[in-house]
Amino acid sequence: MSRHVARDGAARRVELTVPGERRGDRLDQALVVLLPDMSRAAIQRLVRGGHVTLAGRTARSAQRLVGGERIAVEIPPPLPSTLDPEERTLEILHEDTDLLVINKPAGLTVHPGAGRTRGTLVNALLHHCRDLSGIGGVERPGIVHRLDRETSGALVVAKNDRTHRELAGQFKSRQVVKTYRALVWGSPRAARGLVDAAIGRHPTARVRMSIRADGRPSRTSWEVIGRFGPLALLDVRPETGRTHQIRVHLASLGHPIVGDRLYGGRRNPDTLMGEFRTAVAVYDGLALHALRLEFTHPRTAHRLMVEAPLPVDFAAFLARLNSVAVNVAARR
Numbered sequence: 001m002s003r004h005v006a007r008d009g010a011a012r013r014v015e016l017t018v019p020g021e022r023r024g025d026r027l028d029q030a031l032v033v034l035l036p037d038m039s040r041a042a043i044q045r046l047v048r049g050g051h052v053t054l055a056g057r058t059a060r061s062a063q064r065l066v067g068g069e070r071i072a073v074e075i076p077p078p079l080p081s082t083l084d085p086e087e088r089t090l091e092i093l094h095e096d097t098d099l100l101v102i103n104k105p106a107g108l109t110v111h112p113g114a115g116r117t118r119g120t121l122v123n124a125l126l127h128h129c130r131d132l133s134g135i136g137g138v139e140r141p142g143i144v145h146r147l148d149r150e151t152s153g154a155l156v157v158a159k160n161d162r163t164h165r166e167l168a169g170q171f172k173s174r175q176v177v178k179t180y181r182a183l184v185w186g187s188p189r190a191a192r193g194l195v196d197a198a199i200g201r202h203p204t205a206r207v208r209m210s211i212r213a214d215g216r217p218s219r220t221s222w223e224v225i226g227r228f229g230p231l232a233l234l235d236v237r238p239e240t241g242r243t244h245q246i247r248v249h250l251a252s253l254g255h256p257i258v259g260d261r262l263y264g265g266r267r268n269p270d271t272l273m274g275e276f277r278t279a280v281a282v283y284d285g286l287a288l289h290a291l292r293l294e295f296t297h298p299r300t301a302h303r304l305m306v307e308a309p310l311p312v313d314f315a316a317f318l319a320r321l322n323s324v325a326v327n328v329a330a331r332r
Helices: 027-034 039-049 121-128 162-170 245-253 272-280 312-330
Strands: 003-008 011-018 052-054 069-076 092-095 097-102 152-158 175-186 192-196 198-201 209-213 217-228 231-238 288-296 303-307
Touching: 011 303, 027 039, 027 052, 027 069, 039 052, 039 069, 092 303, 152 162, 152 303, 162 288, 175 245, 192 245, 198 245, 209 245, 217 245, 217 312, 231 245, 272 312
Parallel strands: 152 288
Antiparallel strands: 003 011, 011 069, 052 069, 092 097, 097 152, 175 231, 175 288, 192 217, 198 209, 217 231, 288 303
């Protein structure tokens, strides 16, 4: 494959020759491989906007390739953000000239959407940083990946487009190692395991995801690191990055995450024995935390591992559960 990149102001023009092994591919499918720093959705937007030509003619996403054709992709400069910066204390775990990693609190939405333009992490980031990568669009400057609103923990943010493209490529090629800590209902018999089950949109409840034969391939490994009577603490590593992946996969095992209203984690504490009932009743949140991120720094090429401390309420909850478990075991 030959490739040429030119710049016109802040815009980019990428010229490609289709390699023979892409024969029979759809144009958008081939471009996902040929332009690994761009998502398929972003590529399709460029095609719809007339920014992609195939053999000198305006292209369509579904066109089939034969190999050897010339593709030109015009990538317009990002639009300036119209969002208002907002002062908010951020727990910064790492920061340099290219990126920062923050410990996102539970309850904070990552980026604006559905009419929400204030009170998000992006608003706080715009106050903290003069410049953020524009690749994510006007509503998602700097955002390379997301965490659900209810999920706390480590999240990396790109300060410039080069860093954004490099990190996005690492996420896409699964070079980023993500470790989550989750407290679940029930105690798995095995010490560790792997869920390999495709995930797609739920057929009737559109706010939920579900395991579906026609879904996208999804893999999650897990390991038990603590048992507290009717509950277990897991370290979880998603190998793919589907929406609600960990929540769906753990629920499919019969071990939904404590506090998960969507996937069966809001169980009645009254069904528990007395001391565990009291401990669970005082915790009101989703017991899922993005504990650790490990990736290659785009500029230095060194592996960077950043760990996010557990939220105070989650840590206190685990301490209470451990105390109860120790007391129960001592009486046996």
